[in-house]
Amino acid sequence: MIMRPGQQLLLQANPFFIWATLFAALFANMLFNMLLWGRSAWVPDILSVVLVFWTVNQTLRVGVTAAFIFGLFMDVYQGGLLGQHAMAYTVLSFLAIMIHRRLLWFSLSSQALQVLPLFAVVHVVEIVLTLLLGGSWPSWVVIFAPLFEAMLWPVLSVVLLAPQRRAPDPDENRPL
Amino acid sequence: MALAPLGREPPPLFRQGPSALSKLIFYSALALFLMVADVRFQMMQPLRTVLATVIYPFQWLAMRPVLLVQEVDSWAISLGETEQDREILRTKLTLQSQRALQVDQLTLENRRLRDLLELKGRPGVAGIAAQAIYDAADPYSRKIILDKGSLQGLALGAPVIDDLGVLGQITRLYPLTSEVTLITDHDHATPVLNARTGARGVAYGENSIHADAIELRFMAANADVAVGDLLTTSGVDGVYPPGLPVARVEKVERSTTDVFARIYCMPLALVAGAGHVLVLAPLSPAIEPRPASEPLAVVSKPRGRR
Numbered sequence: 217m218i219m220r221p222g223q224q225l226l227l228q229a230n231p232f233f234i235w236a237t238l239f240a241a242l243f244a245n246m247l248f249n250m251l252l253w254g255r256s257a258w259v260p261d262i263l264s265v266v267l268v269f270w271t272v273n274q275t276l277r278v279g280v281t282a283a284f285i286f287g288l289f290m291d292v293y294q295g296g297l298l299g300q301h302a303m304a305y306t307v308l309s310f311l312a313i314m315i316h317r318r319l320l321w322f323s324l325s326s327q328a329l330q331v332l333p334l335f336a337v338v339h340v341v342e343i344v345l346t347l348l349l350g351g352s353w354p355s356w357v358v359i360f361a362p363l364f365e366a367m368l369w370p371v372l373s374v375v376l377l378a379p380q381r382r383a384p385d386p387d388e389n390r391p392l
Numbered sequence: 393m394a395l396a397p398l399g400r401e402p403p404p405l406f407r408q409g410p411s412a413l414s415k416l417i418f419y420s421a422l423a424l425f426l427m428v429a430d431v432r433f434q435m436m437q438p439l440r441t442v443l444a445t446v447i448y449p450f451q452w453l454a455m456r457p458v459l460l461v462q463e464v465d466s467w468a469i470s471l472g473e474t475e476q477d478r479e480i481l482r483t484k485l486t487l488q489s490q491r492a493l494q495v496d497q498l499t500l501e502n503r504r505l506r507d508l509l510e511l512k513g514r515p516g517v518a519g520i521a522a523q524a525i526y527d528a529a530d531p532y533s534r535k536i537i538l539d540k541g542s543l544q545g546l547a548l549g550a551p552v553i554d555d556l557g558v559l560g561q562i563t564r565l566y567p568l569t570s571e572v573t574l575i576t577d578h579d580h581a582t583p584v585l586n587a588r589t590g591a592r593g594v595a596y597g598e599n600s601i602h603a604d605a606i607e608l609r610f611m612a613a614n615a616d617v618a619v620g621d622l623l624t625t626s627g628v629d630g631v632y633p634p635g636l637p638v639a640r641v642e643k644v645e646r647s648t649t650d651v652f653a654r655i656y657c658m659p660l661a662l663v664a665g666a667g668h669v670l671v672l673a674p675l676s677p678a679i680e681p682r683p684a685s686e687p688l689a690v691v692s693k694p695r696g697r698r
Contacts, residue, residue, distance in 0.1 A: 243450045245529070251454075292443040296532065297430060303427070345427070
């Protein structure tokens with residue numbers, strides 16, 4: 217396998233950690249909704265960022281199926297149309313698989329620029345589906361949601377990759 | 393400890409499973425099927441219940457900080473505010489007590505008069521108190537989630553009110569939570585009665601003029617509706633008991649080009665910040681079923697379907 221210049225050798229990803237972070241993202245979405253911002257349309261969807269991250273980094277473990285199931289969870293939680301988020305996340309994860317081989321060759325900031333259209337597609341799919349099935353137009357502030365999600369990408373990339381960056385043989389000088 | 397290159401195992405050479413494109417097509421078709429089944433045939437409730445039960449622990453956990461903040465908030469109000477509240481409540485109570493004293497007598501009188509006229513008595517309603525935990529995150533609709541569900545005795549279609557007026561009705565029921573569609577929802581229609589003129593009408597949720605308003609539709613352009621009119625439930629729908637306050641008319645636009653007037657109303661209940669609510673028992677069982685329609689005496693020319 218070709219390695220990027222300056223790439224660090226990483227530890228194996230812990231499957232438990234992957235699924236825990238996905239559920240934690242679902243939980244974060246709930247907290248945003250319940251505690252902070254109610255049903256505002258501009259609130260970033262953390263779950264879609266984490267889904268794209270793991271689809272790009274662990275394509276064999278997290279793929280379209282996982283995205284579909286988490287989409288169903290979001291639908292039931294939001295009380296919207298069943299299948300709306302499932303559809304949007306399916307498309308999202310397919311697009312993430314399409315770009316997963318080249319995305320990691322770029323710096324974090326240009327990665328964020330490249331995932332921005334993906335998050336925009338999620339919101340477009342949701343709005344189109346709602347309008348088709350007779351829903352109402354949310355509000356124009358919805359255009360901020362993909363921007364915030366793209367801004368979260370570098371932060372979450374560092375945080376979610378941190379456990380794999382630990383030393384393979386921890387000692388007193390490198391406890392972590 | 394084995395180091396995998398790039399932190400992932402090498403991809404298998406042969407057994408790679410279906411391609412991403414075929415998965416995309418399969419799951420998109422499945423999602424479309426779910427949406428159609430959900431909207432057109434309402435057959436996805438069992439699946440919803442299962443999924444809602446799976447995520448309930450997370451919801452429960454997310455509710456803790458919310459309840460904590462509410463608790464702290466209610467503890468941390470100052471003495472002055474409490475005094476003020478007490479004054480307001482006392483004034484309100486005095487105003488209401490006179491009416492409350494009359495209610496018993498009026499109910500009795502009303503029943504006797506109804507007996508006299510051999511009218512059916514109005515169905516009495518019982519209520520269950522509940523708490524709104526959060527607004528449903530869907531920005532396309534106006535719904536709230538209550539902390540009680542079918543296990544606590546709530547029923548589908550039950551009207552929900554707060555101390556100021558009608559909030560909405562229960563449209564989805566889970567074992568431990570339930571979903572209330574507010575009267576400001578795009579798809580929700582409330583049969584109302586203008587308390588001043590007695591004219592009946594239907595009020596729809598309307599979010600285009602400002603966030604939480606309702607619109608009284610299909611009123612003729614010259615209908616007698618004035619700013620400040622109180623709209624109450626009319627009770628003809630079999631969902632809401634009659635006489636509950638719904639909204640106050642805020643703006644009436646009459647134009648010569650439209651057949652109907654555009655009438656915007658402000659809901660009286662706290663639809664944007666609902667806290668403690670009362671869930672009434674659904675009226676539908678207490679109402680007699682519609683009589684079967686009799687065939688018309690005049691035989692009209694059979695008309696083909698378009």
